[in-house]
Amino acid sequence: MPDGPLTLAGSFVRLVPAALEHVEALSAVGLDPEIWRWMPGQVRDAAEMRAFIERALDDARAGTAVSFTTLVHETGQPIGMTRFLNIAREHRRVEIGGTWIAPAWQRTRVNTEAKYLMLRHAFEAWDCVRVEFKTNALNHVSRAAILRLGALEEGTLRQHWVNQDGTLRDSVYFSILNSEWPRVKSQLEAKLAPRAAS
Numbered sequence: 001m002p003d004g005p006l007t008l009a010g011s012f013v014r015l016v017p018a019a020l021e022h023v024e025a026l027s028a029v030g031l032d033p034e035i036w037r038w039m040p041g042q043v044r045d046a047a048e049m050r051a052f053i054e055r056a057l058d059d060a061r062a063g064t065a066v067s068f069t070t071l072v073h074e075t076g077q078p079i080g081m082t083r084f085l086n087i088a089r090e091h092r093r094v095e096i097g098g099t100w101i102a103p104a105w106q107r108t109r110v111n112t113e114a115k116y117l118m119l120r121h122a123f124e125a126w127d128c129v130r131v132e133f134k135t136n137a138l139n140h141v142s143r144a145a146i147l148r149l150g151a152l153e154e155g156t157l158r159q160h161w162v163n164q165d166g167t168l169r170d171s172v173y174f175s176i177l178n179s180e181w182p183r184v185k186s187q188l189e190a191k192l193a194p195r196a197a198s
Contacts, residue, residue, distance in 0.1 A: 006066055008117040011073060011192070012109050015117060018057060018067035018081060023050045025078040026069065029102035038139040039100070041164040056083060056098070063087065070101065070114055079105045082114055084122070092129045094122050109192060115149055116188040123181045130175055137170035146174045150184035 008015040027046040036042045043049050059065035066084040071077060080101035084094050096118050101111055122128040133149075135142040137156055147153065151174035160171035176184055 006068075006121075008068070008121055009073065010113045010117050012113045013117070014071045014073045014076075015068035015082065015114060016071060018053055018060075018069045018083075020050065020053055020057075022069045022078050023053060026053075026081065029079055029104070030100060032103055034103065035100050038136040038142065040161055040169065053081075056081070059083075059085070065098075067098070070110065072105075072110075079110065082118070084118065086132075092127060093132065094126070094128055094130075095132045095134065096122070097133060097135075111145065112149070112188060112191055116185075116192060119149075119176065119181070119188075120185065123178055127178075129178045133174040134171045135174075137172050143172060149176070150180070150187050151176050152180075 005017045006015075007017065023046060027049045030049065031044060033042075033044070036044075041052070043052050053067075056065065056067035060067050064085070064087055066087070068082050069078050070080040070082055072079055081098065082096070082100075083098035085097050086093075086095040088094070096115065099111070099114075119131055122131045133146045133151055134157075135146060137143075143153075154173045154175055157171045157173065159168045161169040163169055
């Protein structure tokens with residue numbers, strides 16, 4: 001499992017280690033309040049973006065997370081972030097989450113390919129037996145997106161988190177097991193395949 005900086009590259013996106021040098025570029029595309037609507041905390045300005053990245057880097061140093069900045073492969077433009085979270089080496093388990101994508105790149109192949117790259121690394125390089133996802137129970141767009149990846153919904157943890165504003169959040173958990181990965185991989189590769197000319 002994690003051992004030093006990690007970069008994952010596909011046809012549409014490149015996931016590079018998160019760094020404070022990305023604050024300005026991520027702030028330019030990532031301050032839309034809708035991005036943070038269902039997140040436990042809000043990022044409203046460059047200072048809060050810096051704090052968000054610093055927390056991600058602290059988790060990486062603690063060995064509990066691997067944080068990425070999502071770049072457009074062709075241009076190198078930063079358009080979001082994602083992470084491996086809650087790394088449990090002894091249980092060969094990891095979570096994929098903490099993901100946000102700039103609105104202009106939502107509902108494109110960006111998220112599908114980023115998740116494909118991370119899932120492939122988790123199952124094929126780290127030999128994980130389980131990859132899990134969680135989201136706010138009220139975030140129906142995120143729930144549908146996780147199901148489209150091929151994950152199975154497992155259940156809801158009630159009053160799981162206290163949000164930054166003091167409200168309580170229920171979290172819905174999903175997972176993909178190593179035995180399910182060949183099927184999920186095939187489905188994701190079909191979604192990412194170049195579309196035939198008509």
